[in-house]
Amino acid sequence: MSLDAVDAVNWSAIPNPTAHPSDDPERVADALRRLAVSTTANETGDAASLLAGGGFVCSHAGMVFPAAYAATPVLLDLVEHGRRSRIKDAALGLLFDALCSLPPVGHNRVDTPHGADVPLCCAIARCIRGRHAVLRAHGRFGRQLLAEAALHWQLTIEETELQPDGTLTAIAVLEGTPLPPPTEAELHVPPFVQRAATVCVEALTADSSGAACIQLRQTPIRITPGSTLYAAECGRREH
Numbered sequence: 376m377s378l379d380a381v382d383a384v385n386w387s388a389i390p391n392p393t394a395h396p397s398d399d400p401e402r403v404a405d406a407l408r409r410l411a412v413s414t415t416a417n418e419t420g421d422a423a424s425l426l427a428g429g430g431f432v433c434s435h436a437g438m439v440f441p442a443a444y445a446a447t448p449v450l451l452d453l454v455e456h457g458r459r460s461r462i463k464d465a466a467l468g469l470l471f472d473a474l475c476s477l478p479p480v481g482h483n484r485v486d487t488p489h490g491a492d493v494p495l496c497c498a499i500a501r502c503i504r505g506r507h508a509v510l511r512a513h514g515r516f517g518r519q520l521l522a523e524a525a526l527h528w529q530l531t532i533e534e535t536e537l538q539p540d541g542t543l544t545a546i547a548v549l550e551g552t553p554l555p556p557p558t559e560a561e562l563h564v565p566p567f568v569q570r571a572a573t574v575c576v577e578a579l580t581a582d583s584s585g586a587a588c589i590q591l592r593q594t595p596i597r598i599t600p601g602s603t604l605y606a607a608e609c610g611r612r613e614h
């Protein structure tokens with residue numbers, strides 16, 4: 376695997392919530408490089424321990440850091456192209472830890488190409504879903520990671536129509552598996568400068584391709600095509 380994906384990230388621009396040197400995002404970059412080029416079981420284990428010991432996740436505290444979002448595509452590359460199966464397995468385990476941990480207070484959101492202030496867990500989950508073919512081919516643990524990612528569902532609105540009773544019907548694309556409605560969601564509207572509003576998805580039907588039709592109660596802000604909905608619960612995940 377090429378290390379260009381690690382070098383392409385501006386690690387020093389990522390916040391370090393604890394300001395502790397062991398949580399420095401540059402240290403995450405270094406550990407990812409070490410993991411990618413590791414040849415012995417000890418080297419792989421040491422690199423994975425560095426990532427699990429702070430900066431990426433702190434497995435001891437069950438905490439995930441903002442740098443985990445930038446590290447996720449690199450770890451997914453390692454699952455796909457890692458030189459050894461133990462590197463692939465270590466990358467998979469770290470991704471699972473990242474999804475199952477909670478971010479520190481005030482650091483539970485990241486900006487992504489698809490929207491600003493996205494819950495960290497949902498941003499990581501979306502990257503993971505994007506590599507579903509690779510993960511499905513990676514046996515039971517790959518499928519478990521996909522199942523965990525599916526809990527961080529997302530709806531992208533394509534069209535809306537206001538109904539006579541004041542509710543809004545929308546055609547949307549669903550990724551993941553929401554809880555049965557009514558479901559509380561946070562609404563992000565392009566150009567994603569406003570704070571997300573909390574809304575209630577009152578009805579949802581979707582087919583296996585993700586084509587969905589949803590019903591929302593009157594919303595506080597105007598929903599435009601490209602607006603996205605995430606589980607409200609994800610936006611409240613904090614340590």
Ligand SMILES: [Zn+2]
Nearest residue numbers: 496497527609
């Ligand atoms: Zn989430």
